[in-house]
Amino acid sequence: MNLNFKLKYKSKDCNARIGEFTTKHGIVETPMFMPVGTQATVKTLTTNEVKAIGSQIILANTYHLWLRPGADLIQKAGGLHKFMNYDQGILTDSGGFQVFSLADIRKITDEGVKFKSHVDGSKLFMSPEISIEVQNKLGADIIMSFDECIPYPSSYDYVKDSVIRTIKWAKRGKEAHQRSDEQALFGIVQGSNFDVLREYCANELVKIGFDGYAIGGTSVGEPKSIYKNMIDISIKHLPEDKPRYLMGVGSPVSILEAIERGVDMFDCVLPTRIARHGTAMTSIGKVVIRNAKYKEDFTALDPNCDCECCTNYSKAYLRHLFNVNEQLAQRLVSLHNIYFTHQLVNKAKDAIKNDCFVKFKNEFYKQYGIDTTKDNGF
């Protein structure tokens, strides 16, 4: 399905851009951030809450839903939207990330990937065709090609073989796509930190032709300078008139650096995961809410935030909830962190429209406490 992507504005001070695309579940303006709901739920939150904080698309995961409850069951339920009660956009990841994250229990062949189920140890086989078939059944608005997310660092020879495989898999997936009139399909650029391989991968994917292009294999432990270069090189070889989706990125710094380079879409587990682990992202920096210094701090988590959490509860209260292991703590901070990320991207969007993105970014870093001389930090 053609998302009918429209490039609405290009910032004059950098490569950042404003765009818009349409799915059956609404019009989406970019840049935008998608919270992750791997197992058909953004952990701890209801779909109404997710919708209320401004999420327009959420992610779900093919591998995990394939295992439980199974694609047929979700199809029977009327598709993922109905099953999980979400009438906004849904994007399903292909299972490609599990090739990376479950590396210890899988084996790659040209045909596909053999997994040893993390649930019960049973033997599973995922191929590009199966991934697309499962995603067709799940029925998300945007689906992803089955790829191999490569660890960093990897050798040139390994990455080269892997990229060739990922391109073949993308082609096979596209050919297997049965619902191309309803579901957009994205290709994923890999190539690790090797410019020529990223270039090759991007060019080959564009030849095959997809409704959008993702940049994969970043934020897997590489230094920031390499991260930035991976994005630059990938984008250089992607068409301007299709959405660009940087997979798995969600720290404020990573997002802003990518927006500056022309990325339109993001997804990440970081806001929700660190929330559950007791860390909040705020306008004045990272807050590890369990820290003793917040014991008697009765002020809001983020003084500049008007989310449900910040307008109603104090740091001392949140700290207490974490200390006594109350689940409301995880819910409130998850809610805040997603809201914060949406707000960050919205502010970035305003800055692009006003041609002052770089200035906005630098001011944010200053307030957030980012040391720009360092090659890392989130």
Add this chain to the structure above:
RNA sequence: GGAGAGGUAGCGAAGUGGCUAAACGCGACUGACUGUAACUCAGUUCCUUAGGGUUCGGCAGUUCGAAUCUGCCCCUCUCCA
């Protein structure tokens, strides 16, 4: 009053002559987390000027060496009266 059990780091609890500044758990503290095998994981937790110093209820002994053995004392718990 009688019989028995026991006192170990913030708490609980191992350890019954040297490998023990003392397992383990909890609590506390700090950090990590980027297409979620993640309410997870890692580290610190007697004092320290980092050389050492002072510990296992208290005191006094035995021994080359004691949380561990001996004596006395203090305290706690359980059962019976």
